[in-house]
Amino acid sequence: MNKLVYTSDIQRLQTGLTKIGIPLATKPTTAANCTISCYLYRNPDGSIRWLWPIWSDQPDFLRFYHAGSRQARWFVWLVRLLFRLKRGHWMGHDRITFYTTEAGYQLLRRTQVNRWALFTGTAGPNRKLVIWYNTQVEKGFFLKVALAEPAVINLRQEALALRQLQQNPLLQLATPQLEAYSESMLIQEDMGDADTWQINKLAELPYGAMQEFVSQNWHTKPLQQADFWTSALDALVKLRVANDSRIPVSLLDKLERLIQSLDEQAPIAVASAHGDFTPWNILLRGHKLCVIDWELYRAELPGLYDLFHFQYQSMVMLGNQGFNAIRREVDTILKQTDWRLFRERNSVDVDLAEKLYLIHTITYYLSVYSRQPDWHQQVNWLLDTWNQALTYWLGQKQVVSDRKLVLHDLAFWLHKQPHAALKFLPTYLDALPDSSDLDLAMPRQTAKQLVRYVRQHPLIRQVTVDHRSFMKQLHIQCLDNTSLHVDLIWTFKRKHLEFMDAHAVWEQATLAPHGLNVPTLACNQTYVRRFYGLNNALIPARYRHLFDEPVIGSLLAESVTDIRAMPQNRGWRAVRSRLAYGLDTLRSFAFQRGMIVTFSGVDGAGKSTVIEQTKLEIEKKLRQRVIVLRHRPSLLPILSAWQYGRREAEQRSTNRLPRQGTNQSGLSSLLRFAYYYADYLLGQFYVQVKYVWRGYIVLYDRYYFDFINDSRRSNVQLPSGLAAGLYRFLMKPQLNVFLYAPAEDILRRKQELDAETIADLTRQYLGLFDSLQKQYPSSEYMPVLNQDLPVTLTRIFDRIQRTTVGTLVG
Template sequence: MENSASAPAPTIDPANLPALLRLLGYEPAAAGAAGVPLRGVRNPDGSLRWVWPATLRQPLFLEFYSATSPKARLFSALVRLVFWCRLQGLFFRQLPGRYVASGEQAWPTADFALFTGTPGPNRKAVCCYDDTSDQRVFAKLPLGPIAVQKVQAETAHLRALGQQEHAAFEVPQVLGAGPDFLLQTSVKRPGAHRAASFDSAHAYFLTELLAATSVRQPIEASICWHSIEAQVAALQDLDGSRVPFGLRAKLRHLRLSIDASRELSFAFAHGDFTPWNCWLGPEKLAIYDLELALPGASLLYDLFHFEVQQALLGSRRPARAIRTQALAVATEHFPAVPAEELGLAWQLYLLHQVATGALLYHAQTPWHPQVTWLLNGWNALLTLELTSVLEHRQLALYDLHDYVQLLAEPGVVLKPRADNAYYPAPTSDLDLLLTKENVLAGVQFMQEFGLLQSAVVRSAAHMQSVDCLFLDGSLLTVDLLHQLHRQALHLLDAQAVRGQAHRDEAGVYVPSLGHDFTYTWLFYWLNHSDMPLGHLRYFQRFPLARQAGLLAHLQISYGLSFHSIAEASVYHEASAAHLEFVLRRAPANHRARRWPRGLRYLLSTATEFLRPGGLVITFSGVDGAGKSTVIEHVKERLEKKWRKRVVVIRHRPSVLPIISAWKYGKQGAEARSIRSLPRQGQNFGLSSSLARFAYYYFDYVVGQVVIWLKYTRRGHVVLYDRYYFDFINDGRRSNISLPTRLTKVLYALVNKPQLNFFLYADPEEILRRKQELSASTIRQLTQEYQELFGQLDARYRRSRYVPIENHDLGQTLDLIGEYIGQEIHP
């Protein structure tokens, strides 16, 4: 049935049913003439999926359906039941028009089923029918020039494989072929079934292919590697592609991480080996759809593809489970392959498959839902391979940005200041504007991210915040907003901001310049602060005419005039009061709307108030041990890395002023305190010491409640430069002379901070820094503090008392950071 004279297949729109049927030798019947009516099943988007003559008595179209899941098997059984009961007309609508055979095609016969194909450049229609000898035949009909190449390639592969007898598998027999079609026999044998799990029959098939075609060579010499390099390079050069930037960047990183001089086995591969492209028969495995066959694929390419495609499109399992399962199956069936080579082969499979798929989907419009499933799944799998190559925070940014850009309603990055939103400043948070439904999905995405050590979710009326600690210790705070509010005030219309957003060079949606400036300006002014320098410099980069337009908008919308962006960036209390007045008068902030928002804000604030709060950390040590330097660095790290608000308190809560303030006033007392050296007080009397201690002790007992209400419950971190422990071991510093046993016992009623650090060093080093104490006093105090911290650590299990020898600032800060990390993200 060769037909070499047929013309090359034109590009055919699958929605054009007459054009499709013309490939089968059918044409629309003339008005009033007899013809064959058709029935069909549509895809969720309304396009036709399967078409067959209304006279068909058996559901022949199920030959195109992979019934491997319970749901699929149930659907298949119900369809067969409907046909057995002759109830097709009740469940499958008749399509418009009738068709008659034109006589230009010798196939198919009267009974056939037509699959309109999977969208994309490789799209082909597939017709199933029984020929005159009752042999089931499949006709592949390419619908475009690329599909023509694929069908011709499959024809060549089938003929080459068909020339040999295979012990473990069989392939379809080519009955006829031409530039615009391929006729092949069915390979489904009686008793055959589809297997969703890779088993010994699949392994025998791969073993036979490896034995016949395997070649061991350096990776860099293989066809596979040359293809990977070309495809990955092509992906980097795409402009305006819907294929997300993060996935393309990770392909580049993974390719660069592989040592291409290493040797590996390469062999012929099916290329699209999946449960739905093979039948597990009683004797052999039958394979078909070899249009993507690869002459030199990396080791076990088909095994990995079988596992990945089934997991991503079938069971929808998470990436880590897919990777674990794929490598476990490979180890079980191919135990002779070293684990190191399996890992390398797995990475080469991912590189080739993802790069191939990404280029295919770049050329394909529109995308069906499975494309998004695959892109998100591939992204997660690539992330697992790069855990030792890239910071986990960066990998999370890749994946999250890709995820929100692939949503039906993509997210918008607020206050985007980096040249590429995928690479923000190391200490920057990420603010995303999404729909309310996508906010919840975004929170779930972050909570399920494969490299997450812990995540703390904080809810507000208009947003959800996720504080992420990753396995490598890096951090990222993500604010997912669905409304642009501040407390009860509506600032901007979120739907308008999303609607007017545009894609930047990396494909990320960012607000228009007007929305960006207005939201940034409102955000800081309504928080009673200046616009930070980084934001100011960003807006000053634009031409003066555009800056003038931004300022004109502030004049028109809020009645505030500024001569420059720099002037507008500086917070002014009177102007801010006017701004709030104008906002309250806006229709969006009418009382009927503002009050419910205010109530929701109060409820979310109350809910947050009841959640675990902030953290209290104390630093003790003799003068010269380096407390001030350490506290300064810890504060900076907490603010920039951990994104925490930090309050530094000296010695005590200071709800009550120092005693001398009653006599000299606050400023005079502070000046005298600065001029005087520690431990020089002349108070040695018991009664006066009791009085002074009682005053300060009352400050601790009452003040700890104030600190808790004012800071800790709001999530702040409080750093104490010295704490109550000085009253126990170094009362002379506070001009107090009391028994240690008394002050130690009364610690029971004082707040127990979560972390307490005692910093010490060699007396010689301390004296080099400050010559305020003798070497013997330093040794004595150091020993007493170490003993005290050991006793307290054994007694109060919910607090930690940690002595640290501060001889290397970097090591000290790293150790303190580990303890802080355990408290913030337990």
């Protein structure tokens, strides 16, 4: 045995056992010459977990073990089998020998203590040594020895709780007998025997015992007067000040938002609570509930605290089953008849009770963990579950938008992952503008894992992923129709040129107050200068503060030469980059998120305003490029351009009132229509390739439907059936909007048409759209009554959003 491996454990044992009169030494001395030889069982990190004497023929260390899973039950079965076969020493990972005084040995020798085993305690400020021992009269006890001041306080609280319960015992609840108590030591009876068994599910506990248990000291009071509330607020402030880098900032941000959402003046249900009511602290004896470990007992905690704690702690600690499973179990329990009647009888708001449970529990345990040097795996499980629970409750009443919650959850997930948020300016995540993307540099494998995480997020309706050789673009639509666009970049490239080492950026990044890692100033400067320089674009004003001196947009020729000379841009790597760029280009054509939207309606129906606002909404929320085309593709110029030139002809067309043309010739009308139809027929392919396939959303201010219903507007006099029949040879836009309004509303906006003409054209368009919808069901022909602009914009934008985000590339 190498004692250096167990140095901290030995010091802990010496500190604790000396308090109860058993001084320890690792080498024999004149005073300490009595031998104590033990086997030990180690924790996964190599520290000592259990100790038991080498002469023991019973697995008494199992007194500290809860068989809460199938694997745990197999372990217990194996241990018991080995001890029955007289091979219990096989369970020892190591053997250790201590030396104590004659007096100390008298407390342990077999004539006074028949059997014993020791547990070194759970890591953290509340750590205690726990010794189970059995006297010659075969009665078992647990002796707890506090190792630090927080543990001393907890033992005092446990002694107080046990005395109160023994003075006023409950009918269906049993507690251990308190045998002795001093400032750092407590002895209580062992309640485990052949007549008791462990329970892992709340539904299996007797309801009568549970009701009696949670009803103790039940009353209401204003939230702000509750001690646990003020303690939680104080703990959150201290956690902020401590700034423990292991605790995700996003978790504290969401916790604070939940606290702010509650009314401090409102009355709440409170009651006394065990504080750590979990499967490993209870036994069942018949219909009586035996509850141990009362260290976290409080006379006043949120109502139903122990019920929530049982579900959360057991389902995390026993297999990390996740928040969704906890949610289902809690909802199932509370819907049971007995618990429903309890809620009605006590007028308890269970949603509020669970939120208060989370606020108290998270602030308390984070305060404990922040004082704990090393964290066990279960701490990370708890943090993840709490984060999911906060997201659920903040999203329930739309306290925070889904977009902001997803942002916080991305920061939480990235907390221990290598990454760097590029060009991130806001101090807080909530301050990221709706129109801003989130650009993250990270390893490729991390990006893949993040995509999987996002796809499973409960607040996300749809995720569209645009795959490139150097990045992934995530287009996220949330359940509340807010959206977020995230770029996951592992190589910094402009076309085929790699202009910077991305690995160095995330390796050197540091944690910022908003909870994301950010690049160094030098990395940010280099990235911004080269990114915009290679794109021949000016550096936006919002990034110029990064530089001490004014900077230009494009890079100097020598800078571009230096980038081209980088090793990754030369030789076979350059060839590979060019091939990858070519594939990215082809892939971008396959990634069809673009669409065509047409707007029709009589003059004065509000098309211009709706088109302008729709364009702004798309650019702001969907982060997609928009092109507005007037009437037709305009691959061919308007006819008058041959006489006046294109610019003057367009100006004349704009200034001329509609339906004022004087053409009455059938031949002239046919030739004019043929010219414009050719523009639609040929131009549709031009628009598709140049815009739609490249992800643009094309907005047509008027479209071909005018030739069917209102050909006079284009100075054409032809039967509507001709134009309607030729429509079959044109590509059908995904969305066609006909804006209309009562004639009196239109005349208040414009007096270009009379009321009768407006009514007649409106009837014709409504009939046409109804007919086309039946004939071409794969497209949508949507009449919209435009009397309330916000309602109109919402209806049109939601339809565009469903179409664009619905094109999923996996």
